[in-house]
Amino acid sequence: MYILKSGIKKNPGxxxxxxxxxxxxxxxCHILAxxxxxxxxxxxxxxxxxVPFSEQPGNHIYVTDGVITFDYHGYSLRERLLSHHSRVWLTQRESWICEIVPVDFDLLSTTDLNERKMLGPDQxxxxxxxxxxxxxxxxxxxxxxxxxxxxSQWVQVSKGS
Structure with missing residues (x-):
């Protein structure tokens, strides 16, 4: 996992x-999605x-068809993306837990994003x-x-073996 140096997210340049x-x-990630x-x-x-519980870090937004996903990694199996994301955050915080929810707001609306503590595309x-x-x-x-x-087909075959 890549860790940003302190202060980068707060420095627009x-x-x-x-x-x-x-x-x-x-x-x-929300802008990409x-x-x-x-x-x-x-x-x-x-x-x-x-969406992590208890105000913990680790929020992530991606697009999916239910089997595969697209995010900054490119395309991957949804199951793998979720497993990887959870595994990485659990190494950072023992009690990390999350829920997966459908996006029910406009991912390019500054107002909608700001309500969820995310920057709008123009910010x-x-x-x-x-x-x-x-x-x-x-x-x-x-x-x-x-x-x-x-x-996905390989995973299904190997699980069945």
Missing amino acids: RRWALPDRIFFGYGA GAYLERPPLKNFYGERI YLHDAVPRARAFIERRDHAAAAAKARSK
Whole structure:
């Protein structure tokens, strides 16, 4: 897991200067998910949110079709993303626990995001939506999703063995 140096998230210039994967993985995942859903490269995806209990850190938003997900890692199995996320946070905080909830608000609305203690796309040094769109457009979604989905079949076969 990548740990941001102290103060980066509070410094707009330093935050904006982060590489895309770190920028969208550590504080702007909701913008990436919102841009994906605004112009979906694949059908039947919706937003989900990892919400830690007791005001603990570890909130994360991604898009999924129920089997695979897309976030700053690219495409992966939903089960793997959730397992990895929980495992990492449990190494940081023994009592870390969360719930998975559907996103029921506009991921690109500053008002909706601010109500949930997240920055709106226009509250970064520059508008984060074009950056998210560019990140999304650099991928071959059909191939990457197929590759992730093929791992689902392998997991099912190995579980049945």
